[in-house]
Amino acid sequence: MKVLYNPSLSLKVIELNSKENIEGYKILLNSFWSNNIYYNYEYLIYYENDQQNLRYFLLELHGEPIVxxxxxxxxxxxxxxxxxxxxxxxxxxxxxxxxxxxxVKNYLEYFWNKVDAWYSRNNVVSEFVRFSLRQNSDNYTGNLEHTLTNVRGLILEDQDKQWQNFVPKVRNNFRTAEKNNLSFVAKIGSNISQNDIVEFHSVYIDTMKRNNASEIYFFSLEYFQNLIFSNTQNFSIVFTEKDGVVISTELIIFWKDTMYAFLGGTRGDYFHLRPNDFLRVNIIKLASELKFKYYVLGGGRVDGDGLYKSKKAFFPKDEDPIFYTGRKIINSLVYSQLTQEHTSIKTSFFPAYRLPR
Incomplete structure (x- = not known):
């Protein structure tokens, strides 16, 4: 492993285990990276438990945070x-x-080399990284895997042209929704109320139950309240309503020039009214009004499935970004020892020694 020495660069590793460290992290994220919600403390802490401890790497150049x-x-x-x-x-x-x-992209090679050196000193056997859609996997020192195709659409100022870009099924479903007298409601930033979060959560949990989702996706009402009210400027909740009843909803993240479809749901009894296409078309109109450049809808459960196709129908001409994951073995000897009981199983699960039994 080659680790170049550069006195102007330093890597810090900080545990988020004290009020002081947590507050410092929040200030850092707000000051340098516009409070990206996927890196936000209220977002991250949900996944911490007795077995996994939340920390962060910070690369500084002349004392200034850069990675x-x-x-x-x-x-x-x-x-x-x-x-x-x-x-x-x-x-x-x-x-x-x-x-x-x-x-500061040129410093990524140094960043990963220093990270790997820290892993070696601290008995880290393997690493699994979920990357973003902003090409931040450059110079990664492990193996990159194409994990899921995502849908990201360019928001046009000319909404007539945007409308024509939708596949015909979207336009037809939107017209059906209009005939069913559906309405669109958007709550943005500080206009989001406690009741809005309750309404969103109710529809979301109903959807998770209907889809037999994994337990990890059953976020509590308190989780959403804490996340949203701590970062209101980064969120919007949008609704499709029928006669004043919320039948479809989406929680949207704002970051820089992009709107991200975070989580959402639909009441099963109302599918025939086409509330989802109605919701998404109006979200795209809203994105244009708010001067966002992109709308990220995410991907399917696997590439090319029905969920992916339903999202792609809004941006059939746009290039899909790839969601990459990184897999790295730092200590191959220990990794081999840990996976010995799985040697007869052909699996892409990583790390293999954590394969669910």
Whole structure:
């Protein structure tokens, strides 16, 4: 491993385990990176537990922060008699990896080399990184995998042209929704009320139950209240209503020039009214009014499935960005020992020793 020495650069590793460190992290994120919600403390802390400890890497140039990456340090429990306690690293769910401005991209190689050196000194066996859609995987020192195709659409000033770009099914469904007298409501920033969050949460949880979602997706009402009210300028909640009843909703993240479809849901009894196409078309109109450049809808459960196609119908001509994940083995000997009981199983799960039994 080659780690170049540069006295003007330094890598810090800070645990988010005290009020002082948490407040310092919040100030850092606000001051240098416009409070990107996927890196926000209220967003990250949901995923912390007794087995994984929240920390962050911070690369500084002449004392000024230039690269930030939160991660979880996870203790590895094993029946093997190993000579030390070992760990692995994983970045939080969502769009993550190193956060930086374009003008410091040349320092990524140094960043990853210093990170790898820290891993070696601290008994880290492997690393799993979820990257963002902003090409922040350059110079990654592990293996990159094309994990999921995402839909990201360019928002046009000419909304007539935007309308013509939709596939015909979207336009037809929108017309059906209009005939059903649906209405669109957008609550933005400080206009989001407690009741708006309650309405959103109710529809969201109903959708998760209907889809038999994993337990991790059943976010509590308190989670959304804390996340949104701590960062109101970064959020909007939008609704499709029928006769005053919320039947479809989406929680949207604002960051720089992009709107991100974070989480949403629909009441199953109202699908025939086409509330989802109605909601998305109006979100795109809203994005244009607010001068956003992109709208990210995410991907499907797997590439090319029905969920992906339903999102792609709004931006059929736009190039899809790729959501990459990174996989890295730092200590191959210990990794091999930990995975020995899985040697007969062909799996892409990483790290293999955490394959659910």
């Amino acid at each position: 930030l990456m939160p991660f979880f340090m996870r203790r590895i429990d094993s029946n093997l008699k190993l000579d030390n306690e070992f760990y692995d690293v994983i970045t939080p769910y969502g769009y993550g990896g190193p956060l930086f401005d374009e003008n």
